[in-house]
Amino acid sequence: MKKTYQNINFDLRQLTKPFVLGLLLCSSTTFAQTNKAVIDNIMSEGTNNSQVEKLAHELLDGIGPRLVGTPQMKQANDWAVAKYKSWGIAARNEKWGEWRGWERGISHIDMVSPWVRSLEGTQLAWSPGMGKKTSVAEVIILPDLADSIAFQKWLPSAKGKFVMISMAQPTGRPDYNWQEFALKESFEKMKAQRTAQTAAWRNRIAKTGFTARTLPVALENAGAVGIITNNWSAGFGVSKIFSAYTKKVPTVDIALEDYGLLYRLAESGKKPSISMHTESKELGAVPTFNTIAEIKGTEKPDEYVMLSAHFDSWDGGTGATDNGTGTITMMEAMRLLKKYYPNPKRTILVGHWGSEEQGLNGSRAFVEDHPEIVKNLQALFNQDNGTGRVVNLAGQGFANSKDYLGRWLAAVPDTLKNRIKLDFPGKPGAGGSDFASFVAAGAPGFSLSSLSWSYGSYTWHTNRDTYDKVVFDDVKSNAMLAAIMAYMASEDPEKSSTVKAEGVKWPVQNKATRRGGLHN
Structure with missing residues (x-):
């Protein structure tokens, strides 16, 4: 019996390597098949x-x-x-x-002078609401002044006004549209104009002594009834919508097409006026x-x-x-x-x-x-x-x-x-x-x-x-x-x-x- 047992053990040892290999192959095949079925x-x-x-x-x-x-x-x-x-x-x-906690409410923004047009605009996140109040006021452009001292002297002029604090873009067409249709020299001219204008506007902000974050607060503290921005996103009709920094008056992004209209009218002395009603709730x-x-x-x-x-x-x-x-x-x-x-x-x-x-x-x-x-x-x-x-x-x-x-x-x-x-x-x-x-x-x-x-x-x-x-x-x-x-x-x-x-x-x-x- 012992001899037979040893012989059987010997035979199994001889079979172990191919037997285990077979088991592994079988397991691998089964896993691959399961894999394929699930996928x-x-x-x-x-x-x-x-x-x-x-x-x-x-x-x-x-x-x-x-x-x-x-x-x-x-x-x-x-x-x-x-x-x-x-x-x-x-x-x-x-x-x-x-x-x-904050909850956005309704917004209505209309130009009421020199003619009537409903404007596309979005109050920024966490913008203060106006309750049931509607404000009608002139729109003015942040002026280009010599320095922060001159700006402090100007600040009382913001009282009772909507103040525009963004650059007016020279074009509302994205660059890919210019590349497709414009003469090369026209495209290059526009880009150069935009680059210079962007640098000049950045300098205009800097000379106030405030930053993009602190300027709106300074204007609301001076009595502005609202802050108007345009954060153009380099595409047709599209703006980035981020946070408001004001605490008491609304901050609203006006779409490029309407922002440019207001800017040009203000710049040429037409004294555009808008009617604005925005609502929001603070939730603690x-x-x-x-x-x-x-x-x-x-x-x-x-x-x-x-x-x-x-x-x-x-x-x-x-x-x-x-x-x-x-x-x-x-x-x-x-x-x-x-x-x-x-x-x-x-x-x-x-x-x-x-x-x-x-x-x-x-x-x-x-x-x-x-x-x-x-x-x-x-x-x-x-x-x-x-x-x-x-x-x-x-x-x-x-x-x-x-x-x-x-x-x-x-x-x-x-x-x-x-x-x-x-x-x-x-x-x-x-x-x-x-x-x-x-x-x-x-x-x-x-x-x-x-x-x-x-x-x-x-x-x-x-x-x-x-x-x-x-x-x-x-x-x-x-x-x-x-x-x-x-x-x-x-x-x-x-x-x-x-x-x-x-x-x-x-x-x-x-x-x-x-x-x-x-x-x-």
């Missing part, structure tokens, strides 16, 4: 039953812009939690700070939240894959491409994962961040509050530069990022990946969007960077960032890409390396501002 299902569902248009309508049209501290921001947080729960995904709102200190959703891991629940997009926006438009599209991309990706990958190896999280626009505050707070996630992060994928399809992926300065990102991308169908330019190891992002909050902490956060679609001029922080600018085919592609990358990162048997490339200067980890726009 095929994601692609089919994302192509034929996408929910991105429905999500966009509910968020952008139904709720609107999501300025931090506004009721719409909290409404969006609650909407997202409810939507995730309807898909069977655990979700919560996680408080990280508080902000100056309000809590601010990140919305977090989670599909719990089964094998490595304490390791994490994250999807990421900021939820807040400026409120000149409805925040459609900054960052409504990133938001619905990641929501749709989570829906696809829950449907076809409900039991991931690692825990899959999504972060919808608050107050990105004021300095990545929501994501920085999350990094500070969740060191256990940052430490065990397999990868984070963030999308936040418009509606376009993803065309760039960089390694963010991580020395071995090419290895694992390359493995995950290899499984992505060519229709999604063949347009993506890669940069390894790349340089770590120091800001710009929420992935940088994680990179600064040494965690592998990556930006899924998109094709422009004239983002910088036409939709980034503008009054034209609305639903109609969304390119849904590109958003659908991005959602499928994000879902597949998250799936592959979750399934990878190896933990991603966070070794930093040699000679790369790493960004400083900045603290979140947790109390914003409030007097301490």
